[in-house]
Amino acid sequence: MANIKLESLTKRFDDVPALDSINIEVQDKEFFVLLGPTGAGKTTMLRCVSGLEKPEEGTIRIDGEDVGEVSIAARDVAFVFQYYTLYPHMTVRENLEFPLRSRLRRYEQAKIDRRVEEVAEILHITRLLDRKSVHLSGGEMQRVGIGRAIVRQPKVFLMDEPLSNLDAKLREEMRAELARLHYQLGSTFFYVTHDQTEAMTMGDRIAVMHEGTIKQIGTPQDIYYKPADTFVAKFVGSPPINLIEGTLKDGNLSLSGGQMICCPTEEQLKALESAGKDKVIFGIRPEDILITQEEGDSNSFPMNVYFNQSMGAEDILNLKSDDLILQATVAPNLDIQVGQTVYANFQMDYAHLFDVDTTKRIG
Numbered sequence: 001m002a003n004i005k006l007e008s009l010t011k012r013f014d015d016v017p018a019l020d021s022i023n024i025e026v027q028d029k030e031f032f033v034l035l036g037p038t039g040a041g042k043t044t045m046l047r048c049v050s051g052l053e054k055p056e057e058g059t060i061r062i063d064g065e066d067v068g069e070v071s072i073a074a075r076d077v078a079f080v081f082q083y084y085t086l087y088p089h090m091t092v093r094e095n096l097e098f099p100l101r102s103r104l105r106r107y108e109q110a111k112i113d114r115r116v117e118e119v120a121e122i123l124h125i126t127r128l129l130d131r132k133s134v135h136l137s138g139g140e141m142q143r144v145g146i147g148r149a150i151v152r153q154p155k156v157f158l159m160d161e162p163l164s165n166l167d168a169k170l171r172e173e174m175r176a177e178l179a180r181l182h183y184q185l186g187s188t189f190f191y192v193t194h195d196q197t198e199a200m201t202m203g204d205r206i207a208v209m210h211e212g213t214i215k216q217i218g219t220p221q222d223i224y225y226k227p228a229d230t231f232v233a234k235f236v237g238s239p240p241i242n243l244i245e246g247t248l249k250d251g252n253l254s255l256s257g258g259q260m261i262c263c264p265t266e267e268q269l270k271a272l273e274s275a276g277k278d279k280v281i282f283g284i285r286p287e288d289i290l291i292t293q294e295e296g297d298s299n300s301f302p303m304n305v306y307f308n309q310s311m312g313a314e315d316i317l318n319l320k321s322d323d324l325i326l327q328a329t330v331a332p333n334l335d336i337q338v339g340q341t342v343y344a345n346f347q348m349d350y351a352h353l354f355d356v357d358t359t360k361r362i363g
């Protein structure tokens with residue numbers, strides 16, 4: 001078992017930083033998720049931790065030990081890749097045995113057999129043990145790939161989008177399986193994904209990354225309810241948060257060029273005051289806009305329904321007022337028709353404010 005500590009980690013490719021002075025501490029036994037769009041530097045970070053890539057600056061500690069000069073094998077980490085890395089003409093059993101057959105280890109056959117059986121049981125692949133890997137489905141191959149990583153009982157698991165090649169249904173199943181596996185093994189998981197749902201459902205903590213830098217580290221709740229900037233706010237949440245330019249005037253927020261005048265909470269006013277900002281970006285999540293047929297007391301604005309996307313458990317209303325378009329989620333039984341005028345009631349307690357220049361959260 002181990003923690004991982006990255007200090008001022010910098011890695012450049014042709015002078016462009018893929019990782020720019022990264023500081024992260026993954027706790028022992030934690031399921032830590034690195035979330036970010038393509039090109040953010042996620043794979044590069046995992047490759048640096050595993051030893052496949054050498055950073056220009058900074059240190060990597062595993063269990064307190066600086067591993068800068070430690071070989072890949074001696075770091076005792078296991079890597080699960082996005083693409084299956086099985087030997088196609090070996091059976092599942094042979095693939096699982098392979099990491100145990102290293103000359104470094106010299107395990108007895110009985111011990112190898114026992115360990116392979118255990119791992120197969122954990123991953124529910126016992127019945128596949130004697131099948132050739134080429135004849136497996138994608139999901140089965142991914143299980144065997146994970147099996148190859150856990151068979152050695154390493155200190156740390158590094159997983160780079162291991163579910164992204166599976167279809168939606170299987171991905172959902174495997175998400176639960178991986179969470180269970182993490183619980184069962186009690187080891188440290190450092191898990192990369194660009195899928196926010198995966199990050200939110202599996203991570204103890206999440207680091208949101210963009211262009212080689214960390215935007216925010218926190219629990220899924222921190223990230224969702226207190227996004228550190230507009231990038232994090234937009235990246236996490238589906239449908240995405242509504243962001244509108246606003247100006248503070250006489251204690252009110254004038255949104256979208258004066259189309260809507262809303263009244264911030266005391267707390268929000270104080271935060272705006274101490275930030276010394278009158279131009280802001282106002283953020284409200286689709287579920288924090290209450291839709292009514294009648295006008296509400298305050299912060300209630302008439303909008304035209306121009307599209308209704310039914311999602312089963314909820315509907316996503318696309319609302320329009322002049323050139324402003326917002327999304328709001330509503331219960332599917334509200335019987336709202338396209339073309340109808342409804343009132344969008346902003347639940348100001350749940351609204352977010354961001355600095356228009358730095359994009360950082362205010363308050």
Ligand SMILES: Nc1ncnc2c1ncn2[C@@H]1O[C@H](COP(=O)(O)OP(=O)(O)OP(=O)(O)O)[C@@H](O)[C@H]1O
Pocket residue numbers: 013014018036037038039040041042043044045194
């Ligand atoms: N070997 C390399 N040579 C040159 N540039 C590289 C190399 N590896 C990565 N990069 C660049 O570094 C940046 C980060 O790449 P990285 O693969 O870490 O992103 P990622 O977050 O894993 O993206 P994805 O979600 O697409 O896998 C990208 O701009 C990429 O083009």
Ligand SMILES: [Mg+2]
Pocket residue numbers: 042043044160
């Ligand atoms: Mg990658």
